[in-house]
Amino acid sequence: MRLPHIHWPHFHIHFHDRPLAGEPHPERPFHWRLYLCEMVATAVLMVFGLAGVILLSAPHSWIGDHLSLHPAIQAALCGLCFGLAGTVAAMTPFGKVSGAHLNPSVTLAFMLSKKIVWIDALGYIISQIIGAVLGTALVYGAGYFLSSWKVHALAVHYGATVPYTGISVWFALGSEILVTGLLIATLYWLAAHPRFKWVTPWIGGIFFFVMNPLTAWISGNSANFARSFGPDLFAGNWNGLWVYLLGPFIGSSLAVIAIQADILGKIHLMEARLVNFGHHGRVPHMDDPHFVHAAPEHYEEYKAHLQTITKLQEQGVAGEARKEMGN
Structure with a gap:
């Protein structure tokens, strides 16, 4: 299999590239440009999200010490910060081209809804995991230049999500299922109503700002295996990682089942993109990610x-x- 030529920073456009929903073009079984853009966008999510969590929650830091007196506010701000990191990633040219799933659970939901075929879903998920590792690596590497940063990052395990040990781990699994299911249902509802598309890139911050004070203490409210895998890799913390694999995937699947059963009302999803709608699932050009006539x-x-x-x-x-x- 021969990889397509990629000239940085301008990518070649393939007019006959297949839609994200539909049968593959016989000459184009893969969307390498989409996978690369999704990887970079996920790395951006991790850099901004983890940096924010570390600054807000690290003990013995000025912000962390003040917010520790108000754990609910601290949890809400961490959720808002990580959610807005997703907005930043979605607003980059890379996020606009890939559609900024940034989360294997989101990609799985689109695949189960037949809005993205399995080979693209696999490409997205692998890209998201690689992007999460690269993003965490940048946060980790910053510690070699700022010793205080290394201390704060280590104190919070590089922003890792960890199940609360005071209760059964099954509660953490249940929390991840619930939070992911609600997240997917919210994204689907917004994606199915184009007039609200301007809200979609911002919904992560709003959603986790509300949910974190309620459930983050149980599991950390990851709802994203890639987001948990990156920090765990550098922190060497593998206890409970299975929770962030099974929980989000189960929650995503249940949300799709509920949507397809019309439990949440009639929701018709047009395409597998969270950011830019209107180009009919075609791969947009990096120089013009908003163009609708594709x-x-x-x-x-x-x-x-x-x-x-x-x-x-x-x-x-x-x-x-x-x-x-x-x-």
């Missing part, structure tokens, strides 16, 4: 639009060269 019937229009972008870029480069020659 469906086959708009091929000529889309091609002309990309050619216009290329000409403008070339004119800009030529203009800069003339200025340098004039100087």
Whole structure:
């Protein structure tokens, strides 16, 4: 199998790349650009999310010591911070292209709804795990430059989620199932109503701001295996990792079953994207992630639009060269 050519930072566009929902094009069984973008977006999530959690919860830090007196507020702010890290990741060009699932549970839900085929789902999940490890590695590596950061990061196990040991681990599993199920149901409802698409990238922060004070003490409210795997790898903490594998996947599956049974009302999901809707599941161009005319019937229009972008870029480069020659 020969990998497609990728020229950084501009990716080649394949007009006949298959939609995320549908039969694969015989010449394009994989979406390498999507997987790469999803990996980078997940790394961004982890860098900003873990950094925020460490700053807010590390003992003997100025912020951590003050917030420790108000654990509910501390938990809410940690949830808000990690959720907004997802917003940052979704707003990057990488998140806009991949759709910013950022979470194996989200990808699984889309696959079970037949909005993304299994081979793309596998590519996304592997990319999310790799991205989570890379993002955590950057947070870990910062400790070599700032000794105080290393102390604070170690104190909270690099932002790892750990089941509360004061009760049975099955409560942690139940909490992950519940939180993930509610998260998926919320995302599905928003994704099924395009008029609320502007809320979708922000919903993670709002959701975990509300849920963390209620249930984070039980399991940490991961709802994301990749998010838990990254910090656990660097902290060497494997106890309870299975909770963050089974819990989110079960919760995601149950949410899809409930949605398909119309328990939550009529919810019709158009495509497997959480950020940018309207391009019919086609892979958008990195230079123009918002462009809506990527469906086959708009091929000529889309091609002309990309050619216009290329000409403008070339004119800009030529203009800069003339200025340098004039100087």
